Amino acid sequence: MRRKLTIVMTTLATLGLMNTTLAEKISFDQDQAGVLPAGWRAGVTGRGSPKWSVEADATAPSKPNVLKQSGSGTFPWCVRQDASLADGYVEVKFKPISGREDQAGGLVWRWKDGDNYYVARANALENNVSLYYTESGNRRTIKYVDAPVPGNVWHTLRVEFSGRKIKVALDGKTYIELDDSHIAGAGAVGVWTKADSVTAFDDFSYDALGAKSGE
Secondary structure: OHHHHHHHHHHHHHHHHHHHOOOEEEOOOOOOOOOOOOOEEEEEEEEEEOOEEEEEOOOOOOOOEEEEEOOEEEEEEEEEEEEEEOOEEEEEEEEEEEOOOOOEEEEEEEEEEOOEEEEEEEEOOOOEEEEEEEEOOEEEEEEEEEOOOOOOOOEEEEEEEEOOEEEEEEOOEEEEEEEOOOOOOOEEEEEEOOEOOEEEEEEEEEEOOOOHHHO
8 A cells, every 4th residue: 555655655756856847948048049039930910020039139138149120011020839828927138229200128928829719918108017919910908007128138027827817017017916807828938029110039938837825
């Protein structure tokens, strides 16, 4: 009996250890400069010509490379194709570099396609954090909150999501926490910008676990 119990406990411990290794962190440092990183897909919700590419950046939190959006479009996005999360978290470091119309850095999750997903973003021109859902190509506002977002400075944006619960944090401070059910089920995760925003991203991470504490 004791031997069986030991085997069960060892198995459970092994499974627990396996679960903790599901987290993925991507620094883009092993990717070829000038093109999309391996395993990513880019596009735009609406119209435009976004340009997503890996570029060298001496200010990168993890040197030498970042993922940079330097084109323009209604809502440019770039997603990790092999990720499929219904509940979990997604986090990225971003630097809003320039843009006359907008200077935004955002995260997408439960991404079904280029017209259906959640997005949270921070904006250096407006100094706020906001949460949206995009459905059939139309972006709908869920909530705006004022927050300091200085330009040309690296920030950390994080979203935790579990069922209807969504929590959005900027630089370690939670600005939005609410329930919403517009986009359900598993989907890809990635990054997002708006209009003429030139934005750099680094240290992108996600995990199917870690959001359960918000339940």
